[in-house]
Amino acid sequence: MTEPSTTSFFAPGFRMNGDIDSNNDVRVEGIIQGNLTTTKRIIIGKTGQVIGNVKGSQVSIMGEVVGEVIATDITIIGETGVVHGTVLTNKIKIESGAEIEACIKKYKEVSEAEVIPSKTKNLDFTKRKEHVLPKPELAKISMEN
Numbered sequence: 015m016t017e018p019s020t021t022s023f024f025a026p027g028f029r030m031n032g033d034i035d036s037n038n039d040v041r042v043e044g045i046i047q048g049n050l051t052t053t054k055r056i057i058i059g060k061t062g063q064v065i066g067n068v069k070g071s072q073v074s075i076m077g078e079v080v081g082e083v084i085a086t087d088i089t090i091i092g093e094t095g096v097v098h099g100t101v102l103t104n105k106i107k108i109e110s111g112a113e114i115e116a117c118i119k120k121y122k123e124v125s126e127a128e129v130i131p132s133k134t135k136n137l138d139f140t141k142r143k144e145h146v147l148p149k150p151e152l153a154k155i156s157m158e159n
Contacts, residue, residue, distance in 0.1 A: 076092040
């Protein structure tokens with residue numbers, strides 16, 4: 015049996031300095047200075063502001079985020095949403111009126127094989143030949159009236 019979905023709610027007027035790590039849905043209407051991470055959904059409401067990185071499966075922004083937004087599923091930036099930073103997401107929906115000053119990239123899961131450096135052959139750059147390029151010749155152009 016699955017547990018009912020719960021939401022951690024940070025009300026207007028709430029102010030926090032520090033990171034939040036949750037397994038619940040999270041709704042922010044206050045101000046958080048720090049990173050916000052959950053395995054579920056994040057909603058930054060109209061009065062919400064996060065100054066830090068935000069990571070969740072679904073991220074909806076109607077307030078402001080200054081930092082990196084990572085959504086493993088979808089990012090929705092509402093008409094009142096403001097994003098300054100980077101957005102990594104599989105899908106994105108941007109409503110008319112949203113203010114975005116961000117680099118938007120496709121989210122990609124990184125496997126362990128990509129993280130662990132592969133064994134590569136050591137290259138000896140001391141034996142490289144230098145290629146000498148020919149000097150460019152200036153064209154002689156006569157300008158007659």
